[in-house]
Amino acid sequence: MASSGGVDLDEVYSFALDLAKHAGKLLDDAWRARCDGGLQSDHVEKESAVDLVTQTDEEAFIKQQIASKFPSHKFIGEETYSKGGSKEYLIGHEPTWCIDPLDGTVNYIHIFPMFCVSIGFILDGEPVIGVINAPFLNQTFSACRGKGAWLNGTQRLPLIRNPIPPMPENAPKGCVFSCEWGKDRRDQPDGNLHRKVESFLNMAAEVGGREGKGGMVHGVRSLGSATLDLAYCAMGAFDIWWEGGCWEWDVAAGICLLKEAGGLVTTANPPADPSTARIEDAKLGGRLYLAIRPAGDTEHETARQGQERTVREVWRRVRHLDYPRPGV
Amino acid sequence: MASSGGVDLDEVYSFALDLAKHAGKLLDDAWRARCDGGLQSDHVEKESAVDLVTQTDEEAFIKQQIASKFPSHKFIGEETYSKGGSKEYLIGHEPTWCIDPLDGTVNYIHIFPMFCVSIGFILDGEPVIGVINAPFLNQTFSACRGKGAWLNGTQRLPLIRNPIPPMPENAPKGCVFSCEWGKDRRDQPDGNLHRKVESFLNMAAEVGGREGKGGMVHGVRSLGSATLDLAYCAMGAFDIWWEGGCWEWDVAAGICLLKEAGGLVTTANPPADPSTARIEDAKLGGRLYLAIRPAGDTEHETARQGQERTVREVWRRVRHLDYPRPGV
Structure with a gap:
């Protein structure tokens, strides 16, 4: 068991992976429903409204899931934060979840596949777990401190790693x-x-x-x-x-x-x-x-x-x- | 049977879909092999060489498949064309295949998922069949004249179509x-x-x-x-x-x-x-x-x-x- 200051990182990681999967599925369902939906007139305006609803619901879902599993953990999400008005930085030493329920909002509105849910877990001010699920791309990226970074749980990142290529000699040329x-x-x-x-x-x-x-x-x-x-x-x-x-x-x-x-x-x-x-x-x-x-x-x-x-x-x-x- | 000037478009479409699937698989296999490969030193230079080989092999495969199925059809591909030297436009009225064995070459070299094989079929100078396979994205786009455009054969394009949104009132704002x-x-x-x-x-x-x-x-x-x-x-x-x-x-x-x-x-x-x-x-x-x-x-x-x-x-x-x- 990987324990850090009373937090079982293995348990948190496993929960975060599961949460990202469910939250990604919600995003996926919402855009698919929209394909058959009935948006009568102004494309962007109306869809923005639709997606703000999605985003709020999505964050509420994630927040509720975390609160019921880890009631003592702090939660910072884009939606809840933005509503606060102040732009103060709120992350301290305590176990904190830092969430973007929908990153790539403009892409999501237009149904360009580059959108995702982003779930970070922070200890002592450092992100130690990260799970990103891009449902349209069928790509889940995940990492936990000391366990490496992974694509879809099976391909270790970076993809080319035997050996990992050095930075180009004349970088940024070649980058x-x-x-x-x-x-x-x-x-x-x-x-x-x-x-x-x-x-x-x-x-x-x-x-x-x-x-x-x-x-x-x-x-x-x-x-x-x-x-x-x-x-x-x-x-x-x-x-x-x-x-x-x-x-x-x-x-x-x-x-x-x-x-x-x-x-x-x-x-x-x-x-x-x-x-x-x-x-x-x-x-x-x-x-x-x-x-x-x-x-x-x-x-x-x-x-x-x-x-x-x-x-x-x-x-x-x-x-x-x-x-x-x-x-x- | 959809026949156009002696060409059976249904037959050609079905063949093109199959060809794009196989050609995409080759691209997919090649980058996966590269992940475990052994590139010793300069990342971009060496990989560019690797990918030019991939590209040439890929085009040769596609050309050979077409030639054996439709020996009377003309073939224009990026590789064969480039080797010719002249930049003359070679597409006329005859049935012609116009192929990019690997579009997004820089992406492919760096294994960014936005690469694909592109297979076009042209009659009387007009592209009447198009199949695009992006294997890392698991996305195949396809169209045949009169049959609509499709994602993975199941989702008709555009994705939002009940109704299709009009262009934004103040375009390009909103686009x-x-x-x-x-x-x-x-x-x-x-x-x-x-x-x-x-x-x-x-x-x-x-x-x-x-x-x-x-x-x-x-x-x-x-x-x-x-x-x-x-x-x-x-x-x-x-x-x-x-x-x-x-x-x-x-x-x-x-x-x-x-x-x-x-x-x-x-x-x-x-x-x-x-x-x-x-x-x-x-x-x-x-x-x-x-x-x-x-x-x-x-x-x-x-x-x-x-x-x-x-x-x-x-x-x-x-x-x-x-x-x-x-x-x-």
Whole structure:
């Protein structure tokens, strides 16, 4: 039995897997019902309403299941949190569930398969269990501290692991770069939208371009789900994910998954000296994330060194983003 | 029996479905073998080599299967075509297979699930059968002229169809916009990369922003597969796909699928007068595509009127792209 501070992690993990399966089934049933539904007029408006109902019901279900199984545990979910109004960071040392009942809401509204339920369990402020279920994709990602990260319970992550490929020698060249346009679309000269686009362009442009910032990544991907971005980093499919603006429920399960797979997650915002600054773990509630996939060692470099080299190369090319979070 | 100019379309459709299943299985086996493989050093370089082998073998398999079943049919595949050197458009009136053995090559190299085999069958220059198999996603999209478009043979496309939602009243606002960064990453002031990014930014920015061009789309997505972009438009998940630079084998099956679902595909490049120009079907080999999902009628507007209105609103916001194609 894996026990941490009175919590039986095996029991919690097994419960979380089961819960994600049931919660995913609810999402799946709801979109399938919608296919045969009768939405009379404005597509997006009406469906948004439908999906907000789904999201609220979904979170209430998850919250109730947890409360009846683990009545002493704290619960933080997107819905309950948002209703509170304050944007204070509420995660402390106690056993805490951090839940996104529906990540990729826009995808879900449009029935693009990249949506999921995300269930994270946190001890002493660290995500130690993460389960992500994307029902349309038939993909469940799961991890528990010390037990590795898994796809559908059978394929260990990262997928390529004999050996795990090192970071490309000239990263970000050769890397798949995942990023999101987000909701802040204000057309302000130095607003987040323009800072993001400038960063994307630097990562994408040919080596030598953009006054030396061109990164010539192998591909640029935008899925519309922070949780799945992290899952695909853990899988090894995305080499780099860079994003600002998400919240702890978007990333708690994914960060656990990525770390168990051997990945790294630090802040999106470059420090004053990107080439020498100490690379620290991202703050769970910091709203700024730069994730690097699991990597292998080479003769000349450890996995961690390759990941840190990649972090610094990304920091050289991206702008600061402005997503405040009081008190974190 | 559906017969078109001596061709039994039912027979061809059934054969294409079977072929896509087998070809997809080969792709699936190859990436799974790679997970346990032994790639020693440079990730991307070595795997690119591995995947080019996969791609060539895959196309040879498909070509051989077609040749033995339909020896009189013409065959155009990415691999065989590329080796020819000339970029001439080779599709005429005769029964022709137009194949991409592996669409989403970068995704496949990195084992991101968005890759597929794309099998199109063309009569009199028009794609009349399209089958797309994305094995990691367990998704097969298929269509045959007059028989509708289908997901996994059981769910008719678009998914939401009782009724099919009309285009949003203020499209592109409310739309999911799919676009790709592509391979042309030259950092030239008015090159394709900058024209694309300017167009993406117009589509994404708030309404009223970008000197009136802000489109405030609901989401921006980039998957790295033109074929799957079209498939998700046919499904109704993407409202708009805008792209330049792909070839006929990337889109032949997808265009058939989209049209059978009720979608529209025209040119990516805005005409001199976007608000009044006649909206013509995209040229299969034109390398420039703007796709709009299937739509429903409203009291005030037919489906086609809503789609054309959306086309014009996109044209207002995007730049010309420069992807030449002699003789088309």
